[in-house]
Amino acid sequence: xxxPEKKARDxxxxxxxxxxxxxxxxxxxxxxxxxxxxxxxxxxxxxxxGGVHLAHRLARRIQEIERAQVPIxxxxxxxxxxxxxxxxxxxxxxxxxxxxxxxxxNVILVDDVLFTGRTIRAAMDGLIDLGRPAEIQLAVxxxxxxRQLPIKATYIGKNIPTSREEIVxxxxxxxxxEDRVVLLKNAxxxxx
Amino acid sequence: xxxxxxxxxxxxxxxxxxxxxxxxTADSFKEVSGREIKKVPALRGKTVVNLxxxxxxxxxxxxxxxxxxxxADVINFSPSSSSVVKGETLLDTARNIExxxxxxxxxxxxxxxxxxxxxxxxxxxVINAGDGWHEHPTQALLDLFTMREKKLNFKGLRVAIVGDxxxxxxxxxxxxxLSKLGAEIRAVGPPTMIPAHLDRLGVRVYYDLDEALRGVDxxxxxxxxxxxxxxxxxxxxxxxxxxxxxxxxxxxxxxxxALVMHPGPVNRGVEMAPEVADSFSSVILDQVxxxxxxxxxxxxxxxxxN
Numbered sequence: 352x353x354x355p356e357k358k359a360r361d362x363x364x365x366x367x368x369x370x371x372x373x374x375x376x377x378x379x380x381x382x383x384x385x386x387x388x389x390x391x392x393x394x395x396x397x398x399x400x401g402g403v404h405l406a407h408r409l410a411r412r413i414q415e416i417e418r419a420q421v422p423i424x425x426x427x428x429x430x431x432x433x434x435x436x437x438x439x440x441x442x443x444x445x446x447x448x449x450x451x452x453x454x455x456x457n458v459i460l461v462d463d464v465l466f467t468g469r470t471i472r473a474a475m476d477g478l479i480d481l482g483r484p485a486e487i488q489l490a491v492x493x494x495x496x497x498r499q500l501p502i503k504a505t506y507i508g509k510n511i512p513t514s515r516e517e518i519v520x521x522x523x524x525x526x527x528x529e530d531r532v533v534l535l536k537n538a539x540x541x542x543x
Numbered sequence: 544x545x546x547x548x549x550x551x552x553x554x555x556x557x558x559x560x561x562x563x564x565x566x567x568t569a570d571s572f573k574e575v576s577g578r579e580i581k582k583v584p585a586l587r588g589k590t591v592v593n594l595x596x597x598x599x600x601x602x603x604x605x606x607x608x609x610x611x612x613x614x615a616d617v618i619n620f621s622p623s624s625s626s627v628v629k630g631e632t633l634l635d636t637a638r639n640i641e642x643x644x645x646x647x648x649x650x651x652x653x654x655x656x657x658x659x660x661x662x663x664x665x666x667x668x669v670i671n672a673g674d675g676w677h678e679h680p681t682q683a684l685l686d687l688f689t690m691r692e693k694k695l696n697f698k699g700l701r702v703a704i705v706g707d708x709x710x711x712x713x714x715x716x717x718x719x720x721l722s723k724l725g726a727e728i729r730a731v732g733p734p735t736m737i738p739a740h741l742d743r744l745g746v747r748v749y750y751d752l753d754e755a756l757r758g759v760d761x762x763x764x765x766x767x768x769x770x771x772x773x774x775x776x777x778x779x780x781x782x783x784x785x786x787x788x789x790x791x792x793x794x795x796x797x798x799x800x801a802l803v804m805h806p807g808p809v810n811r812g813v814e815m816a817p818e819v820a821d822s823f824s825s826v827i828l829d830q831v832x833x834x835x836x837x838x839x840x841x842x843x844x845x846x847x848x849n
Binding site: 427429430431435436438439440441442443444445446447448476477480481482 | 545568570575582584844847
């Protein structure tokens with residue numbers, strides 16, 4: 352048990368620990384409330400899978416601050432990916448569940464890592480298929496740069512300078528991990 | 544996990560994991576049909592051809608809707624309006640369709656094995672939409688989906704399939720699927736409609752409907768193919784209806800909350816009393832709605848496996 356764990360940690364650099372993640376989310380919750388002047392017009396939509404957990408955490412914080420419930424949705428962007436015709440295997444499709452009308456709301460998309468921007472492009476297309484939000488805003492825990500599309504986050508937990516080859520991994524309690532964000536150096540395989 | 548196969552010809556050839564993947568994917572697609580704008584761009588640029596050599600309204604429409612909701616282009620090709628009447632073979636017809644860059648061919652054919660032949664002969668993906676007495680895999684998948692949705696679990700689920708088992712591709716596909724998923728299967732019908740050696744598939748055979756329905760969780764009625772009357776399979780429709788027709792009284796023999804299913808079209812008053820078809824236990828219209836989701840799931844999964 353100890354050996355592989357240690358080996359994995361050796362290549363990782365911790366960039367945010369649990370308390371930094373918690374503080375970043377608290378700050379984002381305040382920023383959301385400030386920018387939208389309260390909770391009246393807003394809804395949170397988490398992008399599967401990491402974004403969904405973060406959206407629920409933001410909703411809890413907003414509830415603690417304002418004593419108001421914010422609608423939460425879960426968005427799977429698979430059907431809107433721009434590489435569907437190119438990939439060899441179809442990616443696994445998960446459920447989209449947005450149990451409210453997004454029209455005329457300020458919808459805050461929530462994701463864990465902002466990288467190329469392609470996921471967010473797909474998420475915006477998916478959202479607009481469901482209605483016409485008054486505004487779409489974007490909250491991310493980490494912005495690691497290297498955008499391939501003209502997309503910018505509205506709320507950012509932390510900016511982390513990376514090289515394209517590095518991998519940013521967000522571990523969350525909801526998936527049985529200790530909250531933390533790590534940077535993997537020289538990793539082979541897919542980036543995220 | 545993704546579906547690593549070009550075609551869907553039969554349930555018999557699917558693994559348990561593959562069945563589960565298709566049902567899970569269909570589950571995600573169900574949401575799309577509930578939207579105001581029922582369309583997603585997943586199969587943009589793909590062409591789906593419905594090649595139907597037998598009359599069918601609901602299966603063809605269901606495939607057509609599924610493909611359109613995925614943004615694929617759909618062509619309906621039926622033999623009466625084609626060169627088939629001029630003597631073209633199935634493979635030649637299909638190769639012509641393929642030459643027009645069809646990605647997926649959905650085939651309905653009166654001969655068992657037609658889908659397999661086509662799958663082996665063309666590069667496009669082939670989905671069997673019913674071939675003779677062989678199989679009708681997408682019907683079974685939508686039936687399984689509906690059962691899972693309502694009953695959650697197949698382990699120990701008791702399912703009675705009632706009617707002309709021998710000539711029903713729907714029954715065959717369901718028997719293969721249900722046995723892979725671990726359900727208990729009962730087949731009920733007159734001896735002329737029960738094929739030999741069903742017990743080898745783990746199916747218990749009954750000739751008495753009341754006995755068969757005791758304690759079941761699902762009652763799957765098959766359509767009585769009235770066009771077979773006169774082939775000495777049953778003496779009269781009235782007698783068949785009396786012995787094997789599902790009445791409200793008979794539904795009470797099943798477990799409380801048992802589902803009543805039917806692949807359609809229903810012969811009201813023959814295999815099923817009208818009040819049963821319209822009752823709370825009836826999930827016939829859920830089956831139709833789920834059919835679109837299941838076919839969307841399948842088209843999506845096969846479109847990736849080129």
